[in-house]
């Protein structure tokens with residue numbers, strides 16, 4: 001049986017869900033947050049140790065200011081209200097991405113990482129202002145001229161240093177692309193494209209994917 005240590009998710013479809021159901025993209029993001037909580041719960045239930053969520057890409061800065069502001073305030077309110085609970089549930093928060101938000105949000109994100117750093121049940125990596133290409137370039141720059149550029153040294157300088165590559169990548173929203181997400185780490189990941197929009201994605205859908213994954217024979221280039 002294939003063990004599952006790390007699940008990564010491209011949470012796509014909030015905007016469309018909001019437009020369809022509430023006539024507002026932002027309300028789709030708010031609803032999407034419920035699915036975030038559900039995904040964390042399912043990871044804990046299934047003893048999955050790492051969950052990486054694509055919450056805001058380097059390309060998402062192109063979105064209108066009103067949507068960006070809403071997303072950041074959603075994140076801020078969520079962390080303010082729920083950090084204590086997340087901590088009690090032994091969830092560790094890590095940010096994948098450069099913190100260049102407001103001073104207040106940067107401080108809160110740093111605080112969330114610091115407060116939860118010793119938690120052991122589930123590590124939730126929030127990919128925020130994240131782009132895989134710049135992550136790789138910055139890893140190579142960090143290696144510098146004195147050390148060899150090789151796979152080991154690059155991996156040691158990615159946000160995902162010290163954690164296993166995801167066995168599973170899920171993208172909801174019926175779109176079949178990777179959108180600059182974890183391009184290095186998903187070299188041998190099993191990818192599941194889901195028709196459902198992120199707010200409609202439920203525990204049963206998550207568990208169906210785990211079940212399908214467990215049946216896959218993973219060769220890693222072997223036969």
Ligand code: FPP
Pocket residue numbers: 011012013014015016017029032033036053054055056057060071074075078126173
């Ligand atoms: C993609 O859907 C979704 C995002 C860019 C944001 C995802 C954010 C959340 C689920 C809330 C995050 C909060 C926390 C605390 C992690 P889209 O807007 O591109 O959807 P569309 O394809 O229908 O337009």
